[in-house]
Amino acid sequence: MADEKHESKTITRRDFIKKTGYVTGGVVGGGVLGGLLGSEVWNTTTDPEVAPEELQQHDQALQYFKSRADFQVLSSATERIFPADELGPGAIELGVPYYIDHQLAGRWGINDREYRQGPFYKGEPNQGYQTHLKHHEIFDLGIEALEKYSQSTFNERFAELEGKQQDEVLMAFDNDEVDMSVISSSLFFELLRTMTFEGVYADPLYGGNKDMQGWKMKEYPGVQMSYTEEIESEDFVEMDPVSLHKRFNT
Amino acid sequence: MVTKLPKTDVVTVGVGWTGGIIAAECSKAGLEVVGLERGRNRETQDFAMKHDELRYALRYENGQDLSRQTLTFRNNSGQRALPMRKFGSFLLGEGVGGAGTHWNGLTDRYSPYDFEIRSKTIEKYGESKIADGLNLQDWGITYEEIEPYYVKFEKMAGISADETPLRGERSEPFPNPAMKSTPAMDLFIETTKNMGLDPFVMPAANNSQNYQNPDGQRIGACQYNGFCERFGCEYGAKASPNITVIPTAEATGNFELRPNSEVIEVLHDGEKATGVLYIDTRTGERFEQPAEVVALTSYTFNNNRLLLASELGTPYNPETQRGTIGKNYCYQVIVGTDGFFDDQKFNVAMGSGGLAATLDNFNADNFDHTDHDFLHGGSILMGQYAKRPIANNQVPPGTPRWGSDFKKQSIKYFNRSINIYTYGACLPHANNYLDLDPTYKDIHGYPLLRMTFDYSDTDRKRGHFLNEQTKKIMQEMGATHVSDNESMEHYDITEYKATHNTGGVIMGEDPETSAVNSYLQMWEADNVFVVGGSAYPHQSGYNATATLGALAYRASEGIIDYSKDGGSLV
Ligand SMILES: Cc1cc2nc3c(=O)[nH]c(=O)nc-3n(C[C@H](O)[C@H](O)[C@H](O)COP(=O)(O)OP(=O)(O)OC[C@H]3O[C@@H](n4cnc5c(N)ncnc54)[C@H](O)[C@@H]3O)c2cc1C
Ligand code: SF4
Numbered sequence: 001m002a003d004e005k006h007e008s009k010t011i012t013r014r015d016f017i018k019k020t021g022y023v024t025g026g027v028v029g030g031g032v033l034g035g036l037l038g039s040e041v042w043n044t045t046t047d048p049e050v051a052p053e054e055l056q057q058h059d060q061a062l063q064y065f066k067s068r069a070d071f072q073v074l075s076s077a078t079e080r081i082f083p084a085d086e087l088g089p090g091a092i093e094l095g096v097p098y099y100i101d102h103q104l105a106g107r108w109g110i111n112d113r114e115y116r117q118g119p120f121y122k123g124e125p126n127q128g129y130q131t132h133l134k135h136h137e138i139f140d141l142g143i144e145a146l147e148k149y150s151q152s153t154f155n156e157r158f159a160e161l162e163g164k165q166q167d168e169v170l171m172a173f174d175n176d177e178v179d180m181s182v183i184s185s186s187l188f189f190e191l192l193r194t195m196t197f198e199g200v201y202a203d204p205l206y207g208g209n210k211d212m213q214g215w216k217m218k219e220y221p222g223v224q225m226s227y228t229e230e231i232e233s234e235d236f237v238e239m240d241p242v243s244l245h246k247r248f249n250t
Numbered sequence: 251m252v253t254k255l256p257k258t259d260v261v262t263v264g265v266g267w268t269g270g271i272i273a274a275e276c277s278k279a280g281l282e283v284v285g286l287e288r289g290r291n292r293e294t295q296d297f298a299m300k301h302d303e304l305r306y307a308l309r310y311e312n313g314q315d316l317s318r319q320t321l322t323f324r325n326n327s328g329q330r331a332l333p334m335r336k337f338g339s340f341l342l343g344e345g346v347g348g349a350g351t352h353w354n355g356l357t358d359r360y361s362p363y364d365f366e367i368r369s370k371t372i373e374k375y376g377e378s379k380i381a382d383g384l385n386l387q388d389w390g391i392t393y394e395e396i397e398p399y400y401v402k403f404e405k406m407a408g409i410s411a412d413e414t415p416l417r418g419e420r421s422e423p424f425p426n427p428a429m430k431s432t433p434a435m436d437l438f439i440e441t442t443k444n445m446g447l448d449p450f451v452m453p454a455a456n457n458s459q460n461y462q463n464p465d466g467q468r469i470g471a472c473q474y475n476g477f478c479e480r481f482g483c484e485y486g487a488k489a490s491p492n493i494t495v496i497p498t499a500e501a502t503g504n505f506e507l508r509p510n511s512e513v514i515e516v517l518h519d520g521e522k523a524t525g526v527l528y529i530d531t532r533t534g535e536r537f538e539q540p541a542e543v544v545a546l547t548s549y550t551f552n553n554n555r556l557l558l559a560s561e562l563g564t565p566y567n568p569e570t571q572r573g574t575i576g577k578n579y580c581y582q583v584i585v586g587t588d589g590f591f592d593d594q595k596f597n598v599a600m601g602s603g604g605l606a607a608t609l610d611n612f613n614a615d616n617f618d619h620t621d622h623d624f625l626h627g628g629s630i631l632m633g634q635y636a637k638r639p640i641a642n643n644q645v646p647p648g649t650p651r652w653g654s655d656f657k658k659q660s661i662k663y664f665n666r667s668i669n670i671y672t673y674g675a676c677l678p679h680a681n682n683y684l685d686l687d688p689t690y691k692d693i694h695g696y697p698l699l700r701m702t703f704d705y706s707d708t709d710r711k712r713g714h715f716l717n718e719q720t721k722k723i724m725q726e727m728g729a730t731h732v733s734d735n736e737s738m739e740h741y742d743i744t745e746y747k748a749t750h751n752t753g754g755v756i757m758g759e760d761p762e763t764s765a766v767n768s769y770l771q772m773w774e775a776d777n778v779f780v781v782g783g784s785a786y787p788h789q790s791g792y793n794a795t796a797t798l799g800a801l802a803y804r805a806s807e808g809i810i811d812y813s814k815d816g817g818s819l820v
């Protein structure tokens with residue numbers, strides 16, 4: 001319904017001035033001119049459609065995982081955490097496994113900007129993350145453990161299990177019932193769970209939330225430049241979501 | 251090798267809210283000021299890609315690089331303190347503007363009760379009302395004395411608000427009218443009015459209209475487009491040091507901003523500081539910056555750490571309870587209630603960091619504590635901060651944490667749930683303090699700060715009481731389901747609450763029990779001013795920044811006076 005209106009929200013220099021009265025209104029926020037208008041980031045002339053399918057999918061290959069088998073374990077696990085259903089796609093269709101792969105290959109995978117000096121002690125839960133292992137190493141161990149636990153419990157590879165059985169395996173990890181020796185299985189599961197939700201709802205820029213379908217399910221409008229007109233609305237305002245890609249490239 | 255630079259009148263260690271205010275006021279008065287900031291410079295144009303929850307809200311792109319420095323934490327002195335390896339409970343600022351670049355903008359004055367908390371408590375309830383172990387102290391300044399400085403901060407930042415019932419008397423109205431109210435806020439306001447309470451729209455630094463402050467700096471009108479708390483403002487509509495006090499200081503020609511400059515020691519001769527030692531974080535070069543006055547404006551933690559590491563002032567000893575540096579570390583008691591509305595949707599993605607309705611009926615000594623076994627209270631808020639989708643997956647109690655049911659419920663309730671919570675007071679306990687960690691070091695080999703902190707019994711009781719109020723209000727508002735009350739058993743450094751860490755270099759009237767006087771001038775080194783929440787003898791039931799802003803204005807006056815005559819200002 002309000003599509004039109006919100007599609008046109010991308011702010012042009014002229015729109016911006018007209019809308020906010022910055023220039024004509026006398027008081028001009030220096031930050032605004034220097035930032036928004038000066039940087040030419042938000043100017044727009046056309047309203048291009050989403051790029052063709054094949055152009056968008058070059059990022060669906062592996063940066064971190066080496067074997068298809070490991071990636072399959074990861075994929076099946078994320079799908080149980082956020083399954084496809086009548087509301088919409090699940091983790092796999094949303095690209096969550098690729099999101100996680102890319103995160104593991106990048107700064108998050110090596111705990112960039114986190115304190116990494118030893119000595120390492122176990123600590124209390126409320127003292128937080130204390131392992132010497134980096135995120136990517138925890139995922140390596142976790143995937144190995146998922147596979148091992150499935151074999152020993154069900155005599156079957158994790159990716160081949162029925163959904164219910166996969167849930168049982170994941171539940172065991174969540175409840176700390178799996179011995180991973182150097183870390184608790186719940187630490188791995190918690191990271192997996194968090195990363196899955198990130199992949200569902202982070203800007204599609206990062207490889208998940210394909211076509212903003214995560215946002216659409218939640219009726220979340222993404223990157224809008226102003227809600228001044230709607231903020232007092234008694235009714236729920238529906239809008240087509242907008243991502244950073246569109247803001248940056250239009 | 252250390253390069254010695256020419257002497258300056260004033261050097262600030264850090265350029266966030268407090269450093270920015272000191273720089274603006276002192277440079278306006280003709281003093282030469284050098285601002286050393288360990289992080290990068292940044293301006294409004296650096297926020298072009300800022301609508302990114304992952305990058306800014308969850309990976310904390312605006313925050314401190316913990317690989318270089320963090321702190322260690324334990325609940326009590328019997329435990330081994332371990333480093334905070336990731337952010338959780340609070341988010342430390344780094345870069346020009348400090349946390350002031352990406353704060354929410356909720357702007358509170360503290361209550362008149364706060365500044366004389368010990369005297370007023372004893373007067374009304376008798377000394378026995380103060381639980382054993384609580385180091386409750388008057389601040390050495392009254393509300394009437396600090397009021398004019400609040401006005402300065404509010405005018406500089408364009409604070410937007412109308413009436414603020416049950417708060418201290420105001421000598422002047424707010425510079426801008428209140429922000430717009432949303433249906434969820436209206437529901438809170440209407441419901442609590444019917445309950446006999448006194449709600450109002452929260453004072454905010456997110457300006458409700460275009461504004462020019464007394465220094466001539468311009469602040470835009472807030473667009474309510476979210477990505478506010480933890481994000482810079484691309485409209486220049488949220489008052490931050492970057493668009494107010496820093497350009498004011500720069501315009502005088504007396505201020506030199508030096509980013510990428512990390513101070514590692516305050517140099518002193520035992521009686522006075524002679525300057526600071528810092529490292530250019532890009533070249534690794536070391537510099538000595540001599541100064542007539544050193545202003546520590548590096549947030550609560552580094553204010554404490556730099557004094558301890560530089561052996562300036564007398565460290566607090568928890569055994570004897572003597573000494574001052576590190577004493578009375580406090581945090582904030584934050585509890586709340588999620589309400590799930592089966593039949594109502596709210597525009598939760600819209601909002602602003604400072605957009606909230608609040609009430610003070612359960613704060614400070616605004617209600618009689620005779621029949622309660624705790625002191626003080628907290629403000630209660632219904633915030634419209636613009637929910638983001640990764641972090642907000644609230645589900646009714648009993649829902650699993652993942653899987654099919656979780657997906658359904660978290661999606662259903664994204665636009666159907668709202669939250670009421672509290673900024674509760676946290677009172678100082680003899681067992682809660684800051685000192686240097688014996689084991690862990692920063693990237694330069696200096697010891698990390700060690701936090702020993704847990705909620706004391708009175709904090710727990712206050713937290714429980716406040717949580718009962720937030721729950722009751724949420725039920726009255728008509729929520730179909732409400733969340734369970736939160737645990738106050740032990741402080742947990744992994745869960746975000748607020749970046750409101752206070753104490754350690756507290757103000758007061760007596761050099762035996764406080765580290766700085768009411769100008770934030772150190773008793774033990776009169777050319778050192780330690781500015782920030784570090785000066786709070788206790789944490790009140792409010793957001794922390796307006797008070798440290800007001801104190802920074804007062805400290806600036808102190809520095810200007812000191813530069814003329816020297817000596818102690820009190
Ligand atoms: C997400 C978030 C939301 C918040 N919301 C609110 C709110 O709504 N209301 C409210 O009242 N408060 C809020 N706050 C708190 C508020 O931001 C702080 O109270 C305020 O910024 C403190 O000012 P400061 O000058 O003491 O510290 P900062 O503004 O953090 O500035 C300190 C500066 O010192 C620098 N520094 C530190 N050590 C050194 C060193 N050794 N050498 C050189 N430089 C150094 C840091 O890099 C930093 O830039 C919020 C904070 C955060 C993080
Ligand atoms: S909500 Fe308002 S103050 Fe916050 S970032 Fe957006 S425009 Fe700026």
